[in-house]
Amino acid sequence: MNSILKKYKSYITLEQGLSNNTREAYLHDVEKLLTYFEDEKIDFLKVELDHFHSFAAALMDVGIGERSIARILSGVRSFYKFLVLDGYLEQDPTELLESPKIGKHLPEVLSVEEIDAIEGIIDVSTPEGQRDRAAIEVLYSCGLRVSELCNLLLSDLYLDEVFLRVTGKGNKQRLVPISERAIRELKAWFAFRNSINIKPGEEDYVFISAARKKHLSRITVFHNIKVYAEQAGIQKTISPHTFRHSFATHLLEGGANLRAIQTMLGHESISTTEIYTHIDRRFLRDQILQHFPRNQKD
Structure with a gap:
């Protein structure tokens, strides 16, 4: 797993060119997911869409808001896209994974x-x-x-x-x-x-x-x-x-x-x-x- 995470970090750094803050957030998101799968005794390479829905529900149960869940799922999608590109998986299980619907927040405007x-x-x-x-x-x-x-x-x-x-x-x-x-x-x-x-x-x-x-x-x-x-x-x-x-x-x-x-x-x-x-x-x-x-x- 450490080897895979190192390769993933290289992928989002070199190939995707993500900022330091986004990279750290994505890695943190993946750690959350893998910890959840480990606790639930789920093989992260043999997951199905329902497993991700259960993960999102677990995040909501501990009080994480919809906007934060949507961001976490973005990191999860990035990780599984990498697993497909690097040959660990043949098909992306997050392909149909949808984020929670979030109303657009309009910030204040100054005159x-x-x-x-x-x-x-x-x-x-x-x-x-x-x-x-x-x-x-x-x-x-x-x-x-x-x-x-x-x-x-x-x-x-x-x-x-x-x-x-x-x-x-x-x-x-x-x-x-x-x-x-x-x-x-x-x-x-x-x-x-x-x-x-x-x-x-x-x-x-x-x-x-x-x-x-x-x-x-x-x-x-x-x-x-x-x-x-x-x-x-x-x-x-x-x-x-x-x-x-x-x-x-x-x-x-x-x-x-x-x-x-x-x-x-x-x-x-x-x-x-x-x-x-x-x-x-x-x-x-x-x-x-x-x-x-x-x-x-x-």
Whole structure:
């Protein structure tokens, strides 16, 4: 079994190019499954669809939610796909395995005024303040994931050409336009950044912790955004992802094509982008009142 798991880890690392977090999650999912099969005295190479249904039911019995079960089953499918590809099995027993139906969760959307309020509360006279305002503006203006922001490199910036090179999930790269405002905030941050004695190996990262002398962590970005939102009087529950969702929603409201939004967000499937088609009800109402023929006065 250890030999198989080592081969599987190589498969999801080298052939599928999954991120560290996804790899660890998949391996953890497989361990859950194999422990369950061992307890139930089920041979993992002689399983049937009903065995996976029983596994999912057991997860639910211990209080694991539907969204988490769906993610675990995704790791299970990946493992059995590998077993087929590597010749351990002739047929994939998870081929008809369905995940629990999950309602789409629409994250909060910030208005432009709320984003300006959050940025406006930040004290940009300090290195940390200017760094954070630049980071928030890049999150919003470019629609980045927090991991993409933390891993952004100076060598990824093409500010004269007004775009960034972003490395997303699966190490796939895309080009994203950057706003003039984000460029101004970055340049203001660089004035502080140039005075930091950055640790060796960290010199190419855009966003550096002045205290730790290395690139920002996701936890730091999450924490700082929460603090700034509270100080700005924002009542909504927000995270770095809120700025990505706001970016996509504002583009859609402005008339951008869904395919263009898909490209900028780095989604493989248009179905993933469709969660960002949530439009504020007031905006939708105003558009109907303004443009629908029956609502137009003679």
